Amino acid sequence: MKFTLITVCYKAGDELAQTVDSVRAQTHPDIEHIIVDGASPDAATQEVLRRIDDGRALVISEPDRGVYDAMNKGLARATGEVVGFVNAGDLLEGPEVIAALAAEFAHGDADVLYGDANMVDPQDIRMVRRFWKGGAYHRDNFRKGWMPPHLGTYIRRAAYGAHGGFDLRFRIAADYELMFRFLYKHGLRARYVPLTIVRFRLGGASNKSLGHVWKANREVLEAWRANGLKPPPLLAFRKPLRKLAQYILPSAP
Template sequence: MKISVITVSFNSAKTIRQTIESVLTQDYPDLEYIVIDGASKDGTVDILKSFGDKIKFISEPDKGIYDALNKGVKMATGDVIGTIGGDDFYPNNQVISHIAKAFEDNKTDAVYGDKQYVNLGDDQTIVRYWRSGEYVRENWLKGWMPPHLSFYLKKSAFEKYGYYITDFTCSGDYELMLRMLYKNNLSASYLPEVVMTMRNGGTSTASWKHRYRANMEDRRAWAINNLKPHWYTLWMKPIAKIGQLFMKS
């Protein structure tokens, strides 16, 4: 099983070397790494070039993060596709091999795990822990979702059910996972371990204003898929994240 990992970057020179190295040091042999850069001007491209043919990358303007992700998915030649942000890194070098084993053992369309958050400048102190839990389809109605950066999906699912919708600004990942797992009832299995370390300050967590926009886009995600959430579903989604601040790994 070949696994493709995609990073979307823009002016990520301060952190992307650690991201790349955390991918390239994975112990899984059949791994493809793709970086889609949005025409960075801060030295990111020089860093990408320094890795030679160990990574595939393009650097050009895009129409946003989901347009860039679609470029990566279409470039990917793997059976399974996952993502890692340009500010983020794998917690150990066995993540991808564990993901692959979960696919092989469970014969599912998707695999997801847990995610932990650290602050910029402090990679050692965990400030938030997202324990995803076993997959129960009905939990989508309770505001549940898997963390996108711990979510791995067969490429055939993209080809059958579509790619990221590019006019979302921060909830395109939620819409895609909702469409794949809830609307089309694809199978998913939970890998009960941390598969991603993320630095605080991502696009969808940057401010309350962003959180409001995300909530509006979450509602649109259900509507465009002709799905009807409970009245409380999309209120529970951000509320559920509060507990992550007190959860320990």
């Protein structure tokens, strides 16, 4: 089973190199790695891009309209049966991760698999700040502010062909909108795998400040409306409370 891993980056330098090393350490024999760089101007990133453009990765470096546009560019070039994202600076949690996911997908009972994720300090990836602990999939959990962790979720490429990629109208929460559209609206088959899949640095757009958290929550509500559905009344409060619980209770989903 062929996997496509997509890495998006901008001025990532050594962090990009760490991610590439993590992907190349995987034991699974059939991995396509697509790196989408937003035309980084710095010498450090350019040097890393030259070094890794050795035939083992497809490197695209050109201006884009943001991270989700870059992800869509990667999706457009993907040829694997299953697609996952590992952003620059993030690491797969061990060399057997993709092999384990391939074995799970081989059961044929899921379009989407998700696992656990370690969210680490941006300056020290050994320091876990939040832990996303998954559990059995229940569609109605979306009504309580839940979503699977984007970087801990792997999806059959056919789903993107059937239901589209990231909606660029959503500047902060396009990952939520895509997961909601795939799982809640279209009812793709999803299953939890008790495996820590990724170690990723905190600091995404939806977590930068209280203002960004507020904007992200507004986009979450708009994601429901954009898909022709009415958001639950308390959704805007439940989602940030779930994030807070991940700091306080290690097992919180």
